[in-house]
Amino acid sequence: MRRRLRIALFSHDSLGLGHIRRNRALAFALARDLPALTGREVSGLLIASSPEAARFDLPTGWDWVILPGVTPAAGGYAPRALASSMQGLRALRAAAISAILDQQRPELFIVDRHPFGIGGELAEAIDQVRDHGCRTVLGLREVLDTPSVIEAEWDKVGGPAHVADRFDEVWIYGDAAVYDPRPTGEVPVSLAAKAVTTGYLSQDRPDDGGSTPAEIGTDRFVLTCLGGGSDGGSLASVAVDAKPPDGLRHLIVTGPQMDAEEFDRLRARAGAATTVIRHSHDIPGLVASAEAVVCMGGYNTLAELMSTTTPALVVPRKGHRAEQPRRAFALAATGAVDARTIDSLSTDVLSEWFAAQSGQLTDRSHIDLTGLVTVPRLAAELIDAEQAAAPISDTAPAAAVAEPSPAPATAARLPITLEETSHAV
Known part of the structure; x- marks a missing residue:
């Protein structure tokens, strides 16, 4: 062998x-x-x-x-x-x-x-x-x-x-x-x-084998997830006061890297219909099960999201890098998500978005x-x-190898800018 x-x-x-x-x-x-x-x-x-x-x-x-x-x-x-x-x-x-x-x-x-x-x-x-x-x-x-x-x-x-x-x-x-x-x-x-x-x-991401948190059980819910959580405080502060649609609960997953005091303040502010937890073993499963999701604009969060049909509002982090806004608004331009800056988001806006999108489906089949x-x-x-x-040996270094031929370029499209917000909510 x-x-x-x-x-x-x-x-x-x-x-x-x-x-x-x-x-x-x-x-x-x-x-x-x-x-x-x-x-x-x-x-x-x-x-x-x-x-x-x-x-x-x-x-x-x-x-x-x-x-x-x-x-x-x-x-x-x-x-x-x-x-x-x-x-x-x-x-x-x-x-x-x-x-x-x-x-x-x-x-x-x-x-x-x-x-x-x-x-x-x-x-x-x-x-x-x-x-x-x-x-x-x-x-x-x-x-x-x-x-x-x-x-x-x-x-x-x-x-x-x-x-x-x-x-x-x-x-x-x-x-x-x-x-x-x-x-x-x-x-x-x-x-x-x-x-x-x-x-x-x-597509075909590994199954994390988690389960819906006990506080949610079999209830229908909307979801806010903040990635690792170290930079999600601004979005969490808006989301915790948002009103979920009638008959639904609101689950907020802050991420394990959120500051402990900030996490405790969020839990203390949460209303009866809102549950705040630090971590879930199966964020992709929660996203797929939710009626609608609001999230930040990190690559991994959106890659996992796009394998579902769950409506999504992406609120990219502000500062540090321009990566998240550029990704969020480029995807919004294709209809794969909605997007807003944190400065344009309020509790009322988020509550209205949850009400309008819950139970809807988003088609992302046009994205590779x-x-x-x-x-x-x-x-x-x-x-x-x-x-x-030059086959690699267990006992001797392999000979030098030639560089591969350049990979063929795929169709190019210039990225959308933050000013191009016609597809954002």
């Missing part, structure tokens, strides 16, 4: 749960489809740096590796909890990553969003795995930020050509007909030549949601190309 195919996925995990859940969904898709596509059993590691990762199960033969964490800080990042300088933490994380990958010897390494991690912590490890014949992929959300912000970020890590030299392919987890980051410059020319859009990572089927196929093609060039 051919030896087991080993895969590694990395996320820096500085804010929210989206990076964790995105890589977990990829792991399940690769574990499900790659054995048939390659004729080999598959195992893998997910390298993350959030303790919340341990809440989520993985396919058989896969495991988490949790690094000491970082958190956003003025001008960059800071250690989340460890008593260390950022320089010291970066050195610790870099050494751990290199040791893990040297031991595992993956044949495919997928890096989420930040090509070299925090402060270049991945640079040595990427060169190391490529010397072993590993294929490397940079996975990107479909929306990154305003082009000027992203241009500065590419320059900070050595420029797009430097990134392109170290990655065999770039996978953009979206539908170019909704939002294409290549013509905007968010994915520059040298990286766009290696890029392909996969479709949103929506097949990323979790496309990614295993792309992975198999990349691995097969490597094997054709």
